[in-house]
Structure formats: structure tokens, C-alpha cells
Amino acid sequence: MPDIRPEPQYxxxxxxxxxxxxxxxxxxxxxxxxxxxxxxxxxxxxGVYPEGFAEAGRHTKIVIGTVNTxxxxxxxxxxxxxxxxxxRGRGRGVAVLLGVAALLGTVFxxxxxxEYYQEWHEGLVPGLRFEETGPHAHxxxxxxxxxxxxxxxxxxxxxxxxGLMATMAVxxxxxxxxxxxxxxxxxxxxxxxxVDIVWxxxxxxxxxxxRSGG
Amino acid sequence: xxxxxxxxxxxxxxxxxxxxxxxxxxxxxxSWLLTHDHKRIAILYxxxxxxxxxxxxxxxxxxxxxxxxxxxxxxxxxxxxxxxxHGIVMVWFFLIPSIPNTLGNFLLPMMIGAKDLAFPRxxxxxxYLFVAAGVVALFAVIAGGVDTGWTFYTPFSTMYSNSYVxxxxxxxxxxxxxxxxxxxxxxxxxxxxxxxxxxxxxLPIFVWSxxxxxxxxxxxxxxxAITLALLAVERLLQVGIFDPALGGDPLLFQHLFWxxxxxxxxxxxxxGFGVISEVVPCFSRKPIFGYKFVxxxxxxxxxxxxxxxxxxxFVAGMSVxxxxxxxxxxxxxxxxxxxxxxxxxxxxHKGWISFDAPMLYALGFIGLFTTGGLSGLFTANLAFxxxxxxxxxxxxxxxxxxxxxxxxxxxxxxxxxxxxxxxRIYHEWWARIAxxxxxxxxxxxxxxxxxxxxxxxERRYHSYPPEFQFWNILSSAGASxxxxxxVMPLFYLTWSLYRGQRAGANPWAATGLEWTTPSPPxxxxxxxxxxxxxxxxxxxxxxxxxxxxxxx
Ligand code: HEM
Ligand SMILES: [Cu+2]
Numbered sequence: 037m038p039d040i041r042p043e044p045q046y047x048x049x050x051x052x053x054x055x056x057x058x059x060x061x062x063x064x065x066x067x068x069x070x071x072x073x074x075x076x077x078x079x080x081x082x083g084v085y086p087e088g089f090a091e092a093g094r095h096t097k098i099v100i101g102t103v104n105t106x107x108x109x110x111x112x113x114x115x116x117x118x119x120x121x122x123x124r125g126r127g128r129g130v131a132v133l134l135g136v137a138a139l140l141g142t143v144f145x146x147x148x149x150x151e152y153y154q155e156w157h158e159g160l161v162p163g164l165r166f167e168e169t170g171p172h173a174h175x176x177x178x179x180x181x182x183x184x185x186x187x188x189x190x191x192x193x194x195x196x197x198x199g200l201m202a203t204m205a206v207x208x209x210x211x212x213x214x215x216x217x218x219x220x221x222x223x224x225x226x227x228x229x230x231v232d233i234v235w236x237x238x239x240x241x242x243x244x245x246x247r248s249g250g
Numbered sequence: 251x252x253x254x255x256x257x258x259x260x261x262x263x264x265x266x267x268x269x270x271x272x273x274x275x276x277x278x279x280x281s282w283l284l285t286h287d288h289k290r291i292a293i294l295y296x297x298x299x300x301x302x303x304x305x306x307x308x309x310x311x312x313x314x315x316x317x318x319x320x321x322x323x324x325x326x327x328x329x330x331x332x333x334x335x336h337g338i339v340m341v342w343f344f345l346i347p348s349i350p351n352t353l354g355n356f357l358l359p360m361m362i363g364a365k366d367l368a369f370p371r372x373x374x375x376x377x378y379l380f381v382a383a384g385v386v387a388l389f390a391v392i393a394g395g396v397d398t399g400w401t402f403y404t405p406f407s408t409m410y411s412n413s414y415v416x417x418x419x420x421x422x423x424x425x426x427x428x429x430x431x432x433x434x435x436x437x438x439x440x441x442x443x444x445x446x447x448x449x450x451x452x453l454p455i456f457v458w459s460x461x462x463x464x465x466x467x468x469x470x471x472x473x474x475a476i477t478l479a480l481l482a483v484e485r486l487l488q489v490g491i492f493d494p495a496l497g498g499d500p501l502l503f504q505h506l507f508w509x510x511x512x513x514x515x516x517x518x519x520x521x522g523f524g525v526i527s528e529v530v531p532c533f534s535r536k537p538i539f540g541y542k543f544v545x546x547x548x549x550x551x552x553x554x555x556x557x558x559x560x561x562x563x564f565v566a567g568m569s570v571x572x573x574x575x576x577x578x579x580x581x582x583x584x585x586x587x588x589x590x591x592x593x594x595x596x597x598x599h600k601g602w603i604s605f606d607a608p609m610l611y612a613l614g615f616i617g618l619f620t621t622g623g624l625s626g627l628f629t630a631n632l633a634f635x636x637x638x639x640x641x642x643x644x645x646x647x648x649x650x651x652x653x654x655x656x657x658x659x660x661x662x663x664x665x666x667x668x669x670x671x672x673x674r675i676y677h678e679w680w681a682r683i684a685x686x687x688x689x690x691x692x693x694x695x696x697x698x699x700x701x702x703x704x705x706x707x708e709r710r711y712h713s714y715p716p717e718f719q720f721w722n723i724l725s726s727a728g729a730s731x732x733x734x735x736x737v738m739p740l741f742y743l744t745w746s747l748y749r750g751q752r753a754g755a756n757p758w759a760a761t762g763l764e765w766t767t768p769s770p771p772x773x774x775x776x777x778x779x780x781x782x783x784x785x786x787x788x789x790x791x792x793x794x795x796x797x798x799x800x801x802x
Binding site for chain 1: 366435443480486506
């Protein structure tokens with residue numbers, strides 16, 4: 037088992053772990069506000085243009101969205117399992133599970149990319165290729181602008197998450213963690229749950245709103 | 251040292267200095283640029299923001315030069331660029347990082363008995379982000395200039411302004427990440443790395459105020475970031491988010507922008523409060539009056555500051571009722587400010603006051619901040635605000651708070667902790683002269699602007715009706731005195747590095763953990779992690795006797 041010492045500014049490894057987790061929570065708080073700004077803009081404009089937003093929402097690809105939701109939820113479960121194993125010092129198991137989660141994240145991105153591709157084809161990309169006309173065109177364009185920003189930023193987070201999980205998987209495989217020291221796995225887990233939760237908010241706003249009540 | 255403080259032990263050139271953060275770890279450029287030591291990073295920040303301060307100051311000088319005569323010497327467009335450079339640099343690259351990233355970075359871990367910040371590498375990263383942001387900003391203003399002012403109001407910034415807006419926004423966006431990371435580091439450090447016995451109510455006020463600032467940084471900056479991102483997208487893709495001509499809503503921008511920028515005002519002033527709360531007790535030799543009130547006043551700023559943003563938008567087309575609510579809430583924010591000012595004056599009352607340079611700057615702060623704050627009550631008043639909005643009254647108001655307040659506080663802190671940071675003492679007489687020049691110069695520059703504003707001179711115009719010229723000349727004359735005052739420390743502080751006397755651990759006979767370690771401090775601050783047994787500010791009228799090393 038590797039001999040791991042705390043960095044100089046900490047007294048013990050426990051303190052180092054505790055500080056790292058606390059830091060991650062605060063970072064996630066800033067992330068919430070980051071998405072919060074976009075959600076605020078979305079809410080405001082949905083109030084201003086209810087019909088346009090509903091109309092735009094009906095153009096979203098609900099099948100892909102739903103499949104992606106299931107994928108993310110599954111990956112979140114897998115990651116929770118990995119953290120659980122990490123606490124017990126089961127390095128190989130952690131590596132496999134994190135690898136699976138990273139794979140699921142990649143599938144998510146792939147589907148998302150396919151969705152973007154279809155939207156490009158249908159002329160739903162504001163500013164670059166937007167072909168809707170009619171009374172709600174402007175509102176729809178706004179919807180899609182916010183859609184691309186929110187899912188784009190979320191996708192960026194997913195990409196980082198995949199990188200983190202892959203790195204952690206490799207390190208776990210090589211035996212870098214033990215039941216005494218597995219903070220990086222724990223933090224990666226926290227991060228991935230956050231990415232998942234953001235999606236849980238985005239999913240109804242994007243895919244369901246326009247379809248409720250027809 | 252000085253006649254008023256014969257008690258302060260100054261050791262005359264000891265044989266050799268013990269190893270300290272400046273000598274340990276090498277003095278190569280590389281050892282500085284890759285350092286993880288919060289003290290060295292603080293110095294990197296200090297050097298960078300000094301450059302920005304004088305860059306922004308040069309733009310201010312040209313603005314004042316232009317306003318000496320009514321037609322002005324610059325074209326309107328040049329003038330617009332000048333005040334935009336000035337505002338952008340001063341707000342984003344001087345005021346916001348000034349105290350937290352320099353003095354805060356240096357002192358916060360020492361004040362709580364920690365060896366470093368919680369995340370030293372992230373600390374270094376945030377400096378690099380800051381420098382990168384600064385380079386982008388300077389490139390934007392030099393390559394093409396920006397004429398939107400520091401607020402980037404839409405639709406002007408998205409539709410009409412020249413194309414360097416996106417670059418300037420990116421700079422602010424990047425520097426925002428630097429702020430967030432610093433804030434995160436501070437919060438975690440204060441929560442988790444306090445020395446044994448350092449309870450919350452034993453924290454120096456400087457720590458409380460930087461902690462509160464950190465919370466605002468972490469919670470408000472992301473909203474700004476996303477607002478700027480929306481702005482950039484609107485500009486790039488020409489989709490109406492904020493621009494009414496494209497079906498967007500300019501008020502949304504203002505709501506989002508001020509949701510950040512009003513709290514940002516407290517990012518700019520709270521750390522200043524912290525400095526003053528250290529300096530005033532030390533030079534009055536009294537514990538700070540009402541410690542808990544002062545501490546909680548810092549925190550309540552944080553809370554209230556998120557509720558009052560819309561007082562910047564009274565004339566932007568809000569409903570009357572909303573305006574009334576925000577006007578009322580804005581009065582509430584005067585309460586913690588008043589608590590602070592009251593507590594400082596109560597601390598001064600019957601104190602054993604000595605007028606050393608840090609104290610002169612601090613007293614200047616109290617006077618100027620109070621003036622600025624009172625004028626703020628005028629602008630929070632709905633009827634009056636409508637009269638003075640976008641006039642020089644507002645310019646005077648925020649300069650009293652931000653320049654008279656924050657810059658004075660920064661100087662007070664710089665002079666107070668200079669011996670700790672460098673191990674040297676500067677020439678007290680020159681420091682006092684500079685403090686006085688700054689105070690006089692400042693008032694001469696900005697008081698006339700209250701009058702100009704009241705008379706109706708509008709801001710952001712390169713020319714004005716001739717009847718305003720008298721007050722403008724006065725203001726520009728004051729600005730040159732002020733500039734002299736700001737340049738002086740550059741010389742006597744630099745001089746002290748080579749010729750100044752050695753300071754000893756505690757030249758001001760101050761309380762506080764940072765004074766228990768040698769000056770300059772060793773690499774990990776304390777040879778042995780201290781255990782805290784006393785509340786802060788245990789000052790007595792007579793300073794405690796000290797041995798030659800300055801240890802109490
Ligand atoms: C020598 C001292 C200074 C002078 C003479 C000066 C003068 C001015 C003037 C004339 C304006 C333009 C007002 C307008 O037309 O709207 C201005 C704006 C501003 N100043 Fe200063 N200033 C000085 C120092 C500072 C400092 C030290 C700071 C911050 C640390 C600062 C922050 C600002 C800000 C934020 C604005 C708003 C810019 C905008 O409207 O976009 N100033 N200043
Ligand atoms: Cu405000």
C-alpha cells in the first residue's frame with residue numbers, strides 16, 4: 037500500500053480529505069449559480085413568450101432526451117457504487133465501475149451530438165442556421181439559443197467529468213487509493229452527481245414543457 | 251522611528267536574518283512564478299495590481315486633462331474610450347482584487363494560525379488567470395479600445411459599440427474565475443484550517459470581512475459570468491436576448507448585471523473595513539468596540555447586498571412599487587455601515603491615539619467613506635436620484651466610496667503590514683506627507699464634482715457648458731495633487747527595501763497572530779502551530795514591553 041502523507045498545510049490525511057470535499061461543495065455552489073443565471077433568463081422569457089416556448093419545445097427530440105436521462109441516472113448510480121467500493125479499498129472494482137461510468141458519459145455525449153446534428157438539419161440553430169418563420173419565430177430562436185447554451189455548458193461539464201473519471205479509473209487500477217485515502221474518487225463522485233442533477237433540471241424544461249397540455 | 255512612538259522596538263541590524271519566505275526556496279524568477287506559498291503569491295498580485303492602478307490612473311489623468319476646458323481636447327470617441335479603460339481597469343483589475351488578493355492572501359492564513367491557504371496550487375492558478383485576463387483586457391483597449399464604460403450596458407454594447415467588446419468581456423469573464431477560486435480558497439481555509447483555540451469569535455475582523463467578501467465572490471461572480479456570456483452570444487449571433495430592436499429585453503441584462511455588481515460594491519469595500527478594524531484599535535491602543543457587532547455587520551452586508559441591486563435601475567423603467575421596495579431595502583444597507591463607522595469612532599474615543607502613517611490613512615478612510623456613504627443615502631432616495639442620475643454627483647459618490655474608501659484602506663493596510671511583509675520600516679515622515687496629500691488632493695478633486703452634479707453636469711460627455719468650468723478646473727487641480735500623493739509611496743516604500751531599518755517581529759506592538767512570527771515570516775509562517783488562548787485586540791493603553799526581537 038502506498039505511503040501517502042498529507043500536504044504541508046494540513047495536519048492529517050483526514051483533514052486533507054475533509055478540506056477537499058468541502059472545497060468541492062463550495063465549487064458546486066458557484067456552479068449552481070452559473071446555471072442559475074441561464075435558468076433565470078429561460079424563466080423570464082418563458083413568461084414573456086409562453087406560446088413560442090411551447091411551440092419550440094415541441095421540436096425537441098424527446099426520445100433522445102429521455103434515453104439520455106436514463107443513461108445519466110444509471111451512470112450516477114454506478115459512480116455511487118464506485119465510491120462505496122473505494123471506501124472499502126477495492127481498487128480494481130472502483131476502476132471498472134468508473135470506466136463504465138465514463139463510457140456512459142461518452143454515449144450521452146454521442147447522442148447529444150446526434151441531436152445537435154438533427155437540429156442543424158432542421159434549421160434550428162440560432163444565428164447560424166435558423167429557418168423557422170411565423171409569429172413565434174423570435175421566441176423560438178430565443179428558446180433554442182438558451183437550449184444550446186444550457187446543454188452546451190452542461191455538455192462541457194460532462195466532458196470534464198469523463199476525463200476525471202477516466203483518470204481516476206487508471207489511478208485506481210494502479211492502486212493509488214486505499215480505504216484510508218480515496219478523496220479524489222469521492223470528489224469526482226460528487227462532481228458527477230452534480231452534472232447529473234443539473235440535467236434533471238434541464239430535462240423537463242427542454243423536453244417536457246412544450247408538450248404538457250398540448 | 252517616530253517621536254510619538256518611542257516604545258517601539260526596532261532592532262538595529264542584527265548579524266544575520268533567520269531564513270524567511272523571501273530567502274527560503276530560492277530567489278530565481280522560476281521559484282517565484284511556480285511558488286505555492288500564499289505570501290509570495292500575494293506579492294505577485296501586489297506587483298500586478300500596482301501596474302494596473304497606474305495604468306488606470308493615467309487614463310484618469312487624461313480624462314481630467316480633457317475636462318479642464320469646456321470643449322475638451324479629445325474627440326468624443328477618444329474620450330469614451332478613455333473613461334472605459336479607466337473604469338474597466340480600475341474596477342475589474344484593481345478594486346476587486348486589491349485587498350483580498352494581496353493583503354488577504356498574505357495575512358489570512360497567518361491570522362488564523364495556518365501554514366498556507368487550503369489549496370495553494372489553486373491560489374497560484376488564480377493569479378495566472380488574473381494575469382491572463384489582464385493581458386487580454388490591455389490588448390482590447392490598446393488594439394481598438396472599448397467605449398461602453400465598465401458596465402457594458404446593452405443594447406449599446408451588443409449592437410453599436412466597436413468590436414473589441416467581446417475581447418473586453420472575455421477578460422472580465424476570465425478574471426471572474428480568478429475571483430471565484432480565491433473566494434473558494436478563503437472560505438475553506440477559514441472554515442477548516444484555524445489553529446487550535448482559534449474560535450470564530452477570536453477571528454480578527456480582517457478575517458471576518460475577507461470571509462464575507464469571499465462568499466460574495468463565490469455567489470455573485472458566476473451570475474456575472476453567464477450574463478457576459480449571453481452578451482457575447484447576442485453580439486456574435488445577432489439573436490435578440492437583450493436588444494429590444496431584436497425582440498430582447500435590455501432590463502434583463504441590467505437585472506443580471508446588477509445582481510452581481512451591487513454585491514460587487516461590497517467586494518470592493520468590505521476588505522477595506524477589515525483593514526480599518528485592525529488599524530484603528532492598534533493605534534488607539536483599545537480593543538475594537540463591539541467586536542461581535544462589527545463581525546456580524548460584515549456578514550449582514552453579504553446578505554443584504556443581494557437584495558438591493560435594482561436601486562441602480564430607478565430610471566430604467568421599473569414599476570413604481572418595485573422602485574419603492576428597492577429604495578427602502580437600500581436604506582437598510584446603511585445600517586451595517588453605520589454600525590461600522592460608529593464602532594470605529596467609539597474605539598477612537600478616549601483612546602491613546604498615535605498618528606502614524608497607517609492611522610492617518612485609516613482616519614482619512616473614515617472621513618471619506620462617511621461622506622461617500624451619506625451621499626449614497628441621497629442617491630438611494632428615489633426623488634433625488636432621478637435628479638442626479640448620470641450626473642457628476644454619482645461620479646463623486648462612488649469615488650468617495652471606492653477611491654476615498656477602498657484605496658485609502660488599501661494604503662492603510664499596506665503601510666501597517668509593510669514591516670511584516672518586507673521586514674523593513676519605511677520613512678515615516680514621507681509616509682505621513684503622502685497620506686495628507688492624498689486626503690487633501692482627493693477632496694479637492696471630488697468635492698467639486700458633487701456640486702457639478704447637483705448643478706446638472708452630466709457624466710460621460712467630453713465637453714460641457716462653459717459655466718461649469720470653474721469647478722472642473724478645481725477638480726483637475728486636485729487630481730494632480732492626488733496623483734502626486736499616489737506616486738510618492740512608490741518611492742519611499744521601494745527605498746525602505748534597501749535602506750529601511752529592520753522591523754522586528756512586532757513594530758507596532760500589535761496583537762494578532764501574524765505579529766508573533768518573525769518579519770519577514772518563515773516559509774510556513776510559524777515554527778510551531780500556535781495555540782490561541784485569548785480573544786483578539788487585547789490592547790492596553792501602555793504597549794507591552796518587548797525584548798530586542800520584538801517578542802512580547
Ligand atoms: C486621480 C484620481 C481619479 C480621477 C481624477 C478620476 C476621474 C474619473 C472620471 C472623470 C470618470 C468619468 C466619469 C464619467 O464621465 O462617467 C471616472 C470614472 C470612474 N472612475 Fe475614476 N478617477 C480617479 C481615480 C479612480 C480610481 C483610483 C478608481 C478605482 C480604484 C476609479 C474608478 C472609477 C470608475 C469605476 C469609474 C466609472 C467609469 C465608467 O463610468 O465607466 N477612479 N473617474
Ligand atoms: Cu448598488
